[in-house]
Amino acid sequence: MRSATWYIVSCLLIFLVITDGKGPKVDPDNICPRIEDIEGNCKVDGPKACEKYMSTTYNGTYFNCTCDNVYMLRKIKRYCRCDEKCPDAPPPSIQTR
Numbered sequence: 001m002r003s004a005t006w007y008i009v010s011c012l013l014i015f016l017v018i019t020d021g022k023g024p025k026v027d028p029d030n031i032c033p034r035i036e037d038i039e040g041n042c043k044v045d046g047p048k049a050c051e052k053y054m055s056t057t058y059n060g061t062y063f064n065c066t067c068d069n070v071y072m073l074r075k076i077k078r079y080c081r082c083d084e085k086c087p088d089a090p091p092p093s094i095q096t097r
Helices: 002-017 046-058
Strands: 031-039 062-071 075-083
Touching: 031 046, 046 062, 046 075
Parallel strands: none
Antiparallel strands: 031 075, 062 075
C-alpha cells in the first residue's frame, strides 16, 4: 500500500513540475466581451458583483469586469461588461480578418 501511495504522489509532483501548477493561459485574441443590463447601482455593489452575477447566471469564467451607472429619469441602470474566453474560437491561423 505504501508503494502505491508513493507512486501516486510522485506522479502528481511530476505533473505539477511539467505544468508549473498554472491553469490554461488565455490568448488575448480569443476574448469575447459580454455586456449585461442589471438593476442596481455600481457604487453599492461594484465590479465584483458584476463578476459574480455573470459567473453564476451564465456558468462561465468571467474576468476584467467593469461596472458603469447610467442615470435615467427615475432609476439607475447598471451595465456590467466582462470578458470571457471564447468557447468556439478557431485557432488564430484560421481566423479571417
